[in-house]
Amino acid sequence: MKLKDKVAIVTGAASGMGKSIALLYAKEGAKVVVSDLNLDGANKVVEEITSAGGTAFAIKTNVAVEEDIQTLVDTTVSTYGTVDILVNNAGIMDNFEPAADIEDKNWERLFAVNTTSVMRATRKVIPIFLEKTSGVIVNIASAGGLNGARAGATYTASKHAVIGFTKNTGFMYAQQGIRCNAIAPGAVETNISTTITDPHQFGSSRAYVGMATNPRMGKPDEIAQVALFLATEESSFVNGAVIVADGGWSAY
Numbered sequence: 001m002k003l004k005d006k007v008a009i010v011t012g013a014a015s016g017m018g019k020s021i022a023l024l025y026a027k028e029g030a031k032v033v034v035s036d037l038n039l040d041g042a043n044k045v046v047e048e049i050t051s052a053g054g055t056a057f058a059i060k061t062n063v064a065v066e067e068d069i070q071t072l073v074d075t076t077v078s079t080y081g082t083v084d085i086l087v088n089n090a091g092i093m094d095n096f097e098p099a100a101d102i103e104d105k106n107w108e109r110l111f112a113v114n115t116t117s118v119m120r121a122t123r124k125v126i127p128i129f130l131e132k133t134s135g136v137i138v139n140i141a142s143a144g145g146l147n148g149a150r151a152g153a154t155y156t157a158s159k160h161a162v163i164g165f166t167k168n169t170g171f172m173y174a175q176q177g178i179r180c181n182a183i184a185p186g187a188v189e190t191n192i193s194t195t196i197t198d199p200h201q202f203g204s205s206r207a208y209v210g211m212a213t214n215p216r217m218g219k220p221d222e223i224a225q226v227a228l229f230l231a232t233e234e235s236s237f238v239n240g241a242v243i244v245a246d247g248g249w250s251a252y
Helices: 016-027 039-051 066-080 104-132 153-172 201-211 220-231
Strands: 007-011 031-036 055-060 085-088 135-140 178-185 242-245
Touching (some): 016 085, 039 055, 055 066, 085 104, 104 135, 104 153
Parallel strands (some): 085 135
């Protein structure tokens, strides 16, 4: 069991990639904190883990709220004694708006969920990691964090920021036993598309130029395998890196 006795927090873990990561981590021996705004969905994931003999608990978290991030980590420590792995997975899409049509409220909401939450959760666990000179952070970025034709301007900017934050964090704490890496998935079969409510006609048409080159859709389980690798000592020399998992999409 590659993660035996490790304590892992996974945000956005009620469905999609987060769910697959939580299930796989638990299967590999981790005690998993299933964090999501959808508490019913999170509880179902916990039931699946415990019925298979794993250990987990669910907690409702709005990652856009600082108090919720504090509660998430504090509850984890009070329940399991520490945190070893943080997976910042929670995220939402924009409506493909180009720069000229961005509304401040939408920009702020997307950055709060996709980017600021990553910073806040990382900021909260770093002191725990420093005390024991070990810890792993896995950030779920996106192919949209590497390219310009995968989403709207806001989502694209938010995921580019996650990648920059990942690289800086990995470098800053490299000598203190802390690793921080990101996964840049391509198009994956999750419910994130439900956060696209009113696609911008022009923005969608321009993004499609890049979207149309996608070789195939990925499965959440395929991303979970990358997240497992990054959480284990098998990736001990991988730090500040971005692992692209997109079926060859970015090779076009």
